[in-house]
Amino acid sequence: MTDKASENRQFGRIFKSVAAGAAALVLSLHIAGNALAADRVKVEWWNAASGRLAEITKQLISDFNASQDKYEIVGVSKGNYEETMAAMVAAYRVGQQPVLVQAAERGFLTMQRSGAIIPVPELMEREGYKINWNDFVAPVAGFYLIDGKPAAMPFNSSTPIFWYNAEQFKAAGFEKPGETWQEVEEQLYAIKKKGISKCQMALANDFYWSLIENYAAIQDQPYGTKANGFGGLDTEFVFNKSPLIVAQVERLKKWMDDGVLQIAGQGLSPDQLFISGTCSTYVASTAAHAAVEAGAKFKWSATFLPHEEGIEPKNSTIGGGALWVLKGKSEDEYKGAAAFLNFVASPNTQVWWSKQTGYVPVTNAAYEQAKAEGYYKEHPTREIAILQLSRGRPDDNSRGFRFGNHNQSMALLVEEIQGVWTGQKTPQQALDSAAARGNQILRQYEQLHAGK
Numbered sequence: 001m002t003d004k005a006s007e008n009r010q011f012g013r014i015f016k017s018v019a020a021g022a023a024a025l026v027l028s029l030h031i032a033g034n035a036l037a038a039d040r041v042k043v044e045w046w047n048a049a050s051g052r053l054a055e056i057t058k059q060l061i062s063d064f065n066a067s068q069d070k071y072e073i074v075g076v077s078k079g080n081y082e083e084t085m086a087a088m089v090a091a092y093r094v095g096q097q098p099v100l101v102q103a104a105e106r107g108f109l110t111m112q113r114s115g116a117i118i119p120v121p122e123l124m125e126r127e128g129y130k131i132n133w134n135d136f137v138a139p140v141a142g143f144y145l146i147d148g149k150p151a152a153m154p155f156n157s158s159t160p161i162f163w164y165n166a167e168q169f170k171a172a173g174f175e176k177p178g179e180t181w182q183e184v185e186e187q188l189y190a191i192k193k194k195g196i197s198k199c200q201m202a203l204a205n206d207f208y209w210s211l212i213e214n215y216a217a218i219q220d221q222p223y224g225t226k227a228n229g230f231g232g233l234d235t236e237f238v239f240n241k242s243p244l245i246v247a248q249v250e251r252l253k254k255w256m257d258d259g260v261l262q263i264a265g266q267g268l269s270p271d272q273l274f275i276s277g278t279c280s281t282y283v284a285s286t287a288a289h290a291a292v293e294a295g296a297k298f299k300w301s302a303t304f305l306p307h308e309e310g311i312e313p314k315n316s317t318i319g320g321g322a323l324w325v326l327k328g329k330s331e332d333e334y335k336g337a338a339a340f341l342n343f344v345a346s347p348n349t350q351v352w353w354s355k356q357t358g359y360v361p362v363t364n365a366a367y368e369q370a371k372a373e374g375y376y377k378e379h380p381t382r383e384i385a386i387l388q389l390s391r392g393r394p395d396d397n398s399r400g401f402r403f404g405n406h407n408q409s410m411a412l413l414v415e416e417i418q419g420v421w422t423g424q425k426t427p428q429q430a431l432d433s434a435a436a437r438g439n440q441i442l443r444q445y446e447q448l449h450a451g452k
Contacts, residue, residue, distance in 0.1 A: 040072040043336035044098035047075055048084040048321065052290050053156075056356045064343045071336030081107070081321065082407065092116055092326065099333045100340070102155060102321045105143055106406040109229075111324050112151050113449055118325045118334075120341060121149040127338035131345055135363045139315050139389045143400040144322055152322035153341050154362040158285040159316045159385045160210035162306065163292065166299040168280045171196050177281065181251065181306045184281075188260050191280050199262040201255065202273035202282040206319075208413050210283045210305075212239070214316045215248050217398040218307055227396035229403045233446040237409070237438045240431035244308060249427035253420050263421065285319060286385035289358030302381040304388050314398040315391045320359065351375075360386045404445025409438035 049057040054077060061075045078084040081104035091097045103111050111117055124131055133141065133149050140157045144150035162184075164177050172191045178184050188200040204210045216223045221242040226235040239245050255261035262279060264270050271288060273279040275295040283305065292300060307313035323344070325337055343349055350366030353359065355375065361367045367386055370376065376383040392398075403409060416434040419425040425433070 041332045045100040046098045047102040156320040158287045197280045199279040200260045202270035202279040237435040240435040287358040
């Protein structure tokens with residue numbers, strides 16, 4: 001008994017010694033880890049991600065931070081695009097701006113002419129990174145080009161596509177939606193007549209982008225003069241002078257009056273109207289994939305946006321945002337920003353990002369990589385956006401839009417067209433008024449930036 005007790009005491013002393021040593025080792029590793037983390041250069045990035053996109057953005061940041069030990073991207077959500085832009089402007093005025101900021105494509109001129117940015121190609125070249133800007137998908141990069149190179153790094157880029165309930169179309173005797181607006185109209189009215197769905201199309205919240213701006217681009221109709229603003233600040237809106245654009249608004253109004261097109265209300269969104277099976281179709285960004293895949297309990301699919309009979313359709317245009325580099329930060333922070341931008345632009349990251357979000361890969365290399373993996377054979381609707389963006393060669397009417405204070409003129413357009421929905425104005429009257437009011441905003445912007 002005595003020998004056994006002695007052995008137990010000796011074992012206890014050894015165990016305590018080992019445990020203490022292990023605890024000390026863990027503590028030293030923890031302290032060392034904290035020291036290493038503290039030694040990293042922190043690079044602040046203000047973004048406009050929310051919901052599921054916010055989770056994916058956090059993972060993107062985490063993956064970059066884990067890929068190297070010099071820099072730490074610190075992501076800060078500042079609300080939607082408008083709130084993020086307002087916060088950035090306020091912070092810049094007092095020298096508290098981040099290194100990177102995510103801004104919507106409509107804010108391009110505001111950012112580019114602010115005097116507050118460092119063009120991304122300039123930064124990347126200075127920090128020794130070689131990026132093939134010619135490899136970026138043309139309608140994506142083209143939106144941000146200045147002297148042949150993008151002023152910002154295209155990030156979350158999307159385009160609207162035509163979503164449909166395949167079961168309801170089959171029940172009506174249709175394999176899929178027609179390619180033209182005329183064919184689609186016949187199908188929607190047939191679905192309504194047969195009582196297959198409660199509503200045949202949900203009106204997109206961003207109908208001004210998906211059903212008017214992109215309609216103009218695909219139909220090769222001028223939305224504004226000077227190549228939709230790319231040719232100079234003295235551009236003017238002329239969408240009200242296009243018989244096709246006027247007829248498009250007339251078509252939507254007719255569908256609404258006939259009960260074919262429904263405006264979401266009572267707390268519902270167009271996404272919910274489609275995903276619940278209430279509406280047979282809706283036009284939405286390709287980034288809606290995550291919500292549709294997670295929520296729809298029926299067989300669904302998507303296809304290209306319709307075009308008018310007798311017209312060879314052009315490419316659609318992008319929505320989404322880009323990453324901008326702001327002045328006034330340290331050289332080490334800029335090295336970290338460049339490393340992160342290089343990470344974002346890499347094919348592997350682009351393929352991952354596209355799969356996770358539904359946004360299009362912004363480079364041809366990433367698209368080819370995803371295609372080689374067989375991803376689009378397994379997920380054919382994921383390829384529609386990039387095929388639609390790459391269709392034909394962008395011209396002055398389909399390259400995109402570059403208008404000063406574009407958010408303001410867009411809000412006026414929405415306000416005027418709401419008058420059409422309520423019967424207060426004809427489509428022509430609403431578009432005339434939207435163009436006139438929008439041109440006042442363009443002239444104010446031109447005067448403010450004259451000579452800059």
